[in-house]
Amino acid sequence: MMGESGYHGAPISRIAREAGVADGTVYLYFKNKEDILISILRVTIGDIVEQILIQYKRLEDKPIDALHAIVSIYFRTLGSDTNLATVTQVHLRQTDAEMRRKIGEIMRPFQQIIAKTIDRGVEKGVFRETIDRRIARRMIFGTLDETVTAWILSGAKYDLISLIDPVCDVLVNGLKA
Amino acid sequence: MMGESGYHGAPISRIAREAGVADGTVYLYFKNKEDILISILRVTIGDIVEQILIQYKRLEDKPIDALHAIVSIYFRTLGSDTNLATVTQVHLRQTDAEMRRKIGEIMRPFQQIIAKTIDRGVEKGVFRETIDRRIARRMIFGTLDETVTAWILSGAKYDLISLIDPVCDVLVNGLKA
Amino acid sequence: MMGESGYHGAPISRIAREAGVADGTVYLYFKNKEDILISILRVTIGDIVEQILIQYKRLEDKPIDALHAIVSIYFRTLGSDTNLATVTQVHLRQTDAEMRRKIGEIMRPFQQIIAKTIDRGVEKGVFRETIDRRIARRMIFGTLDETVTAWILSGAKYDLISLIDPVCDVLVNGLKA
Amino acid sequence: MMGESGYHGAPISRIAREAGVADGTVYLYFKNKEDILISILRVTIGDIVEQILIQYKRLEDKPIDALHAIVSIYFRTLGSDTNLATVTQVHLRQTDAEMRRKIGEIMRPFQQIIAKTIDRGVEKGVFRETIDRRIARRMIFGTLDETVTAWILSGAKYDLISLIDPVCDVLVNGLKA
DNA sequence: TATGAATGAGAATTCATTCAT
DNA sequence: AATGAATGAATTCTCATTCAT
Numbered sequence: 145m146m147g148e149s150g151y152h153g154a155p156i157s158r159i160a161r162e163a164g165v166a167d168g169t170v171y172l173y174f175k176n177k178e179d180i181l182i183s184i185l186r187v188t189i190g191d192i193v194e195q196i197l198i199q200y201k202r203l204e205d206k207p208i209d210a211l212h213a214i215v216s217i218y219f220r221t222l223g224s225d226t227n228l229a230t231v232t233q234v235h236l237r238q239t240d241a242e243m244r245r246k247i248g249e250i251m252r253p254f255q256q257i258i259a260k261t262i263d264r265g266v267e268k269g270v271f272r273e274t275i276d277r278r279i280a281r282r283m284i285f286g287t288l289d290e291t292v293t294a295w296i297l298s299g300a301k302y303d304l305i306s307l308i309d310p311v312c313d314v315l316v317n318g319l320k321a
Numbered sequence: 322m323m324g325e326s327g328y329h330g331a332p333i334s335r336i337a338r339e340a341g342v343a344d345g346t347v348y349l350y351f352k353n354k355e356d357i358l359i360s361i362l363r364v365t366i367g368d369i370v371e372q373i374l375i376q377y378k379r380l381e382d383k384p385i386d387a388l389h390a391i392v393s394i395y396f397r398t399l400g401s402d403t404n405l406a407t408v409t410q411v412h413l414r415q416t417d418a419e420m421r422r423k424i425g426e427i428m429r430p431f432q433q434i435i436a437k438t439i440d441r442g443v444e445k446g447v448f449r450e451t452i453d454r455r456i457a458r459r460m461i462f463g464t465l466d467e468t469v470t471a472w473i474l475s476g477a478k479y480d481l482i483s484l485i486d487p488v489c490d491v492l493v494n495g496l497k498a
Numbered sequence: 499m500m501g502e503s504g505y506h507g508a509p510i511s512r513i514a515r516e517a518g519v520a521d522g523t524v525y526l527y528f529k530n531k532e533d534i535l536i537s538i539l540r541v542t543i544g545d546i547v548e549q550i551l552i553q554y555k556r557l558e559d560k561p562i563d564a565l566h567a568i569v570s571i572y573f574r575t576l577g578s579d580t581n582l583a584t585v586t587q588v589h590l591r592q593t594d595a596e597m598r599r600k601i602g603e604i605m606r607p608f609q610q611i612i613a614k615t616i617d618r619g620v621e622k623g624v625f626r627e628t629i630d631r632r633i634a635r636r637m638i639f640g641t642l643d644e645t646v647t648a649w650i651l652s653g654a655k656y657d658l659i660s661l662i663d664p665v666c667d668v669l670v671n672g673l674k675a
Numbered sequence: 676m677m678g679e680s681g682y683h684g685a686p687i688s689r690i691a692r693e694a695g696v697a698d699g700t701v702y703l704y705f706k707n708k709e710d711i712l713i714s715i716l717r718v719t720i721g722d723i724v725e726q727i728l729i730q731y732k733r734l735e736d737k738p739i740d741a742l743h744a745i746v747s748i749y750f751r752t753l754g755s756d757t758n759l760a761t762v763t764q765v766h767l768r769q770t771d772a773e774m775r776r777k778i779g780e781i782m783r784p785f786q787q788i789i790a791k792t793i794d795r796g797v798e799k800g801v802f803r804e805t806i807d808r809r810i811a812r813r814m815i816f817g818t819l820d821e822t823v824t825a826w827i828l829s830g831a832k833y834d835l836i837s838l839i840d841p842v843c844d845v846l847v848n849g850l851k852a
Numbered sequence: 853t854a855t856g857a858a859t860g861a862g863a864a865t866t867c868a869t870t871c872a873t
Numbered sequence: 874a875a876t877g878a879a880t881g882a883a884t885t886c887t888c889a890t891t892c893a894t
Contacts, residue, residue, distance in 0.1 A: 156885060166859045171886065234421070237414035244411075244474055272494070276487035282471060283464040283491045290463025291456070297421055310453035314460045317449070317494060332867060343876045345870075354868060509888055520855045522891075531889060588775075591768035598765070598828055626848070630841035636825060637818040637845045644817025645810070651775055664807035668814045671803070672849025686863060697880045699866075708864065859891080870880080 156180075178243060184231050185250050192221050193253045200257070207265030208316055214257060215288065215315070216308050222292050223304030233293045258284050284315055331412050333357075339404070355420060361408050363427050369398050370430045377434075384442030385493055391434060392465065392492070393485050399469050400481030410470045435461050461492055508589050510534075516581065532597060538585050540604050546575050547607045554611070561619030566666050568611060569642065573665075576646050577658030587647045612638050638669055687711075709774060715762050717781050723752050724784045731788070738796030743843050745788060746819065750842075753823050754835030764824045789815050815846055 156177055160167045174180045195217045203210040222229040236247060262280050265271030271280075291311060295304050333354055337344045351357045372394045380387040399406040413424060439457050442448030448457075468488060472481050510531055514521045528534045549571045557564040576583040590601060616634050619625030625634075645665060649658050687708055691698045705711045726748045734741040753760040767778060793811050796802030802811075822842060826835050 155883080157883095167885085168860060168887075169858055172857070177885065234418070238416070241411070241474075248474065275491055275494075279468070279484065279487045280491055282467045283460070283488075286463035286465075286467025287460040288463070290459045290466060294459060297418075297425065307453075307456065310456045311460075314452055314457055317452075333869080334867075344868090345877060346875055348869070349874065510890080511888075521889090522856060523854055525890070526853065588772070593769070595765070595828075602828065629845055629848075630838075633822070633838065633841045634845055636821045637814070637842075637849070640817035640819070640821025641814040642817070643821060644813045648813060651772075651779065661807075661810065664810045665814075668806055668811055668849045671806075672814070672845045687865085688863080698864085699881060700879055702865065703878070855892100855894080857891105857893095859889100861887105861889095863887085864885090866882105866884085868880100868882095870878105871876100872878095873876085 178239075178246075181231060181236050181239070182243075182246060182250065184228065185236060185247060188221065188228060188232060189250055189254050192217055193257060195221075196257055204264070205268065207261055207268055207270050208312075210261045210264070211284070211316060212308070212312050214261065214284075215312050218254075218288055219292070219304045219308050219311075223295070226296070226300045229292055229296050229300070233289075233296045255281060255285060287311060287315060331408070355416070355423075358408060358413055358416070359420075359423055359427065361405070362413060362424060365398065365405060365409060366427055366431050369394055370434060372398075373434055381441070382445065384438055384445055384447050385489075387438045387441070388461070388493060389485070389489050391438065391461075392489050395431075395465055396469070396481045396485050396488075400472070403473070403477045406469060406473050406477070410466075410473045432458060432462060464488060464492060508585070532593070532600075535585060535590055535593070536597075536600055536604065538582070539590060539601060542575065542582060542586060543604055543608050546571055547611060549575070550611055558618070559622065561615055561622055561624045562666075562670055564615045564618070565638070565670060566662070568615065568638075569666050569669070570662050572608075572642055573646070573658045573662050577649070580650070580654045583646060583650050583654070587643075587650045609635060609639060634672070637672055641665060641669060709770070709777075712762060712767050712770070713774075713777060713781065715759065716767060716778060719752065719759060719763060720781055720785050723748055724788060726752070727788055735795070736799065738792055738799055738801045739843075739847055741792045741795070742815070742847060743839070745792065745815075746843050746846070747839050749785075749819055750823070750835045750839050754826070757827070757831045760823055760827050760831070764820075764827045786812060786816060811849070814849055818842060818846060 156170055157167050159180065160170050163170070170180065174183060196214055199213045199217075200210065203213060222232065236243075239247070258281050259277065262271060262275075262277050262284075266273055266275075266277070288311070291307055292304065295302070295307075333347055334344050336357060337347050340347070347357065351360060373391055376390045376394075377387065380390060399409065413420075416424070435458050436454065439448060439452075439454050439461075443450055443452070443454070465488070468484055469481065472479070472484075510524055511521050513534060514524050517524070524534065528537060550568055553567045553571075554564065557567060576586065590597075593601075612635050613631065616625060616629075616631050616638075620627055620629075620631070642665070645661060646658065649656070649661075687701055688698050690711065691701050694701070701711065705714060727745055730744045730748075731741065734744060753763065770778070789812050790808065793802060793806075793808050793815075797804055797806075797808070819842070822838055823835065826833070826838075
């Protein structure tokens with residue numbers, strides 16, 4: 145039960161309606177509203193990180209390819225499910241400071257993979273040594289995030305996958321030695 | 322739990338208190354809460370755009386300096402007023418789709434300046450011709466946005482101005498020919 | 499906050515769990531939640547009354563011993579089962595006026611035994627003739643009730659049985675000729 | 676505003692309706708539902724205790740008169756306001772364990788006055804030395820409580836004040852040396 | 853008989869908005 | 874123009890009850 149259909153809109157009543165269940169039913173599966181949103185994010189980011197890690201060893205010596213894999217998996221995952229992306233880009237933002245902190249924690253593994261990729265790139269001499277790594281990480285994540293958000297707000301009319309290469313292009317150039 | 326707040330974000334009562342007026346007084350100047358937030362954004366982005374335009378003519382032939390001016394003014398404006406930045410980075414996100422559309426409209430002049438700067442850079446041969454300009458615009462805006470959001474969520478502990486140069490560095494390199 | 503519970507007191511799910519059956523099973527045996535609580539009280543008070551009546555004939559001429567038997571059986575029954583006492587002292591109070599009326603009806607046989615004991619005591623000249631018998635009944639029941647409630651709210655840490663004699667002591671003195 | 680009319684019935688909506696205000700208005704004066712009930716009890720018990728203390732010095736040497744004053748003031752206060760008594764005897768019982776603890780704390784000053792009166796009575800030799808003072812306290816409070824509850828559940832048809840003397844009579848005899 | 857997933861009515865609480873002063 | 878008390882719609886969440894299996 146639950147899970148396949150959409151979860152647009154903030155109120156539990158709408159989430160429940162779109163899932164085709166009664167309001168109370170939601171609470172059989174989730175502790176509270178926060179838990180719903182957090183759970184969706186956790187699973188999504190967990191999936192993305194897991195998929196990246198599978199390819200990661202193979203790409204140990206190729207930071208540019210590793211970055212490409214990160215972008216690719218991120219866009220493919222969110223790009224294949226508009227409802228999912230709506231939750232991560234719209235509903236999860238409609239939350240208070242405490243929740244934002246929890247979101248930050250869940251995002252950490254993904255952010256760490258980005259950080260590691262930057263570190264390796266610098267070690268290998270592929271990325272510039274002079275870049276501020278924290279800034280670089282934010283550039284990468286900010287670009288991905290802005291791209292997905294723009295896609296959602298546009299109504300998901302085009303294909304997010306088509307943006308993998310051009311996005312990698314600007315990112316890599318921003319870092320390249 | 323979450324939706325213990327009827328709407329999200331800052332209650333009118335807090336906005337009014339911080340402005341030193343009574344709740345009702347707010348409605349003499351603004352149509353409704355949305356109008357307040359939108360107005361704050363409109364003024365802020367208007368200011369930023371105006372300041373950039375003042376310097377813009379002078380930098381017509383120097384796209385890298387123009388980009389530096391954009392980043393500088395954006396960070397200086399938001400970095401000098403934590404409340405303001407909290408509204409733009411937190412409260413304005415806690416809104417529905419219709420509101421997001423309005424926000425997009427208000428941001429347009431700022432986005433257009435970024436777009437124009439990219440165009441000029443490419444014309445002048447300073448930025449690569451092969452970059453996807455829409456993507457480039459999102460990279461720039463996404464990086465700025467992510468940087469300011471991270472700053473706010475960190476509690477605004479460090480100085481946003483100190484990030485102007487390193488942010489410009491990665492952005493320019495992402496675009497450079 | 500408070501009314502986070504739709505009704506009050508023990509949820510059916512807990513009652514069912516403690517009985518080792520599923521929620522739905524409860525409804526094969528009871529009409530509704532009220533019926534459960536009422537039934538528990540009916541059985542409990544029925545038991546107490548029955549036990550008292552067994553000893554009652556034998557004590558017909560000894561109103562003080564009869565009162566002792568009442569207190570003893572009341573405290574022994576509730577004191578031997580914390581869950582039971584919690585239902586009678588806590589959950590059964592968390593009900594509306596209509597339910598209170600039903601509770602009153604169920605308590606009547608017990609109250610009548612107290613009344614009868616007072617009457618006999620007066621007849622025999624053991625209790626003062628000048629006492630208001632209705633008040634005396636309430637003193638006895640009020641004292642028992644308050645004692646059991648205090649015991650439950652304390653966490654049932656001490657032994658209710660140890661209070662039989664001292665409680666009888668004050669009650670008997672309140673009535674004695 | 677608020678305060679004069681009745682507060683029957685558990686739900687805030689009914690409390691508000693009976694106070695002639697909207698649901699939300701209640702929250703301008705009380706933190707939450709618990710706060711309403713607790714506040715009523717605090718004020719009531721505070722009043723009762725205050726009134727008793729006024730007479731208390733004068734009755735230092737007369738424990739029986741002191742007890743009479745306690746009963747009198749308790750019954751006069753609750754007996755003069757059915758709504759008030761309904762809150763203390765019905766609604767305040769419909770609460771969870773945590774709330775019961777708070778209620779216990781608020782009742783403490785009243786219980787302490789009872790305890791002190793017993794102590795003095797024993798010192799003066801007016802009350803028996805052999806009574807268990809904790810039990811005696813519960814007898815007194817249990818009798819008062821049961822009497823007021825019975826009065827409320829009867830529909831407050833008779834006059835609670837008329838019970839002051841007969842109640843004192845049984846109580847005093849329960850304690851007398 | 854027994855189950856327990858699903859239901860949905862009902863309760864507390866927040867806060868944008870209004871309006872008498 | 875300004876106030877802020879009062880409103881009530883909207884929202885989350887609980888739990889008694891039902892019913893298909």
